[in-house]
Amino acid sequence: MLLLMNAVSNAGAFFGYEFSRQSREERSSAMQLRFEIENRYHVSVLIGEECLGVPTNGFELQIIPQGPSLFHWLYVGEDQYTDALKSLDSALSAYPEVFFRNFRSAAGDTRLQFLIGDRIIRDGQSYGAMTASDTAGHSSVFLAANATNPEASVHHALWHVMETRILFKAPMALKEWMNLNPEGFAYEEEESVLPGTDEDLTEWFVNEEARQNEKEDRAAVFEAYMIKDDAWWDERPHLQAKLKFLLLRIQGVFKACP
Numbered sequence: 001m002l003l004l005m006n007a008v009s010n011a012g013a014f015f016g017y018e019f020s021r022q023s024r025e026e027r028s029s030a031m032q033l034r035f036e037i038e039n040r041y042h043v044s045v046l047i048g049e050e051c052l053g054v055p056t057n058g059f060e061l062q063i064i065p066q067g068p069s070l071f072h073w074l075y076v077g078e079d080q081y082t083d084a085l086k087s088l089d090s091a092l093s094a095y096p097e098v099f100f101r102n103f104r105s106a107a108g109d110t111r112l113q114f115l116i117g118d119r120i121i122r123d124g125q126s127y128g129a130m131t132a133s134d135t136a137g138h139s140s141v142f143l144a145a146n147a148t149n150p151e152a153s154v155h156h157a158l159w160h161v162m163e164t165r166i167l168f169k170a171p172m173a174l175k176e177w178m179n180l181n182p183e184g185f186a187y188e189e190e191e192s193v194l195p196g197t198d199e200d201l202t203e204w205f206v207n208e209e210a211r212q213n214e215k216e217d218r219a220a221v222f223e224a225y226m227i228k229d230d231a232w233w234d235e236r237p238h239l240q241a242k243l244k245f246l247l248l249r250i251q252g253v254f255k256a257c258p
Contacts, residue, residue, distance in 0.1 A: 033085045037114075041092050041100050044113035047081050051115040054140060057132040059122035061115065061142050080145040084116045087150035088143065094226060095158075096256040102165065103139065111138045112161070120144040128153030131160045139164065152227050159222035159246075163215065166253045173249050177214055180242050187213045204238045222246055226258060 034045045046054070048063055103112035120127045120142055128147030132140045139161045147153045166173050182199050189211045192201050205211050206220035221242045224232070233240055250257050 029079075030081045030085060033082060033089065037085060037089050037092065040089075041095075042104065042110050043092075043100060044110050045085070045088075046113065046115045047085075048117065051117050051142075054115055055132060055134070056142065057130065059120055059127070059130050059142070061117040061130075061144075062119040062121060064118045080118070081116055084143060084145040084147075084150060087147075088114060088116070088154055091151040091154035091226075094155075095258045098256045099254050099258070102254050105137075111136075112141075113138070114141045114143060116143045116145060118145050129157035131157050131164075133161075133164055152223050155226040156219050156223040159219040160215065162222075162250060162254070163218060166249050169253050170249075173252070174214075174218070177218070177242075177245070180238070180245060182238075187211060187217070203236060206239065218242075218246060 030047060034047060037043065038045055051061055052063060054061075100110075100112065104110055120130050122130065126144070126146075128144050128150060130142045132142070141154070141157045141161060143150065143153060143157070163174070182194055182197075182201070182204055184197070185194060185201070185204075189195075189201065190208075192208075193199065194201055201211065205217060206224050210217040210220035221239060224239070225243050225246075233243075247257050
């Protein structure tokens, strides 16, 4: 029995050491990439427990405590943050440098920050990204390390950030959006065919979520612009019209388009 207890103790010490070593390496990798992103795009990036206390918009950014599990080798490491940071870096590389200037104060401080946690939960559902802003003009993009398509989530969230800024500078800029939908359409439509007609709504909207409200409609169009190829767009003239509408507004406020 004593031999067994010593063996378990030694195994625990070994795996505890391995966790500590791997954790340090993963944290170092994540922190290095985080600083590179901050310097490259002039944004702020918070990881894991650094995000705690930052106000959200009614959702929960869950953070899994970092450390060894009961069996030591089955731990939650920080490599998921490194992967999320790589996806963030890849997504942001699609935006011109002038885009990020719009989020700097007169003193040159950034007002755009990305916060990476493990999960984002709202009303019992999991999301890849969420946004929040404050009265001082700071914009926060919350990202989930477990997002199924993290780059798409970044683009989707960034549209919401852009829309807030566009409407701040030009409150009437998006008022004609409804004219780009089929006649008689009202948001919160669950059917794929417009009631009372044979109009196929899948030709007008990127997905079902886009039919719920105009903010999600615009975000879905912009997300598709960033991730879909030309062949996909060639088959969707109605969505092309929506995209053209958005790009003109982006150009007008941000002076450049991705």
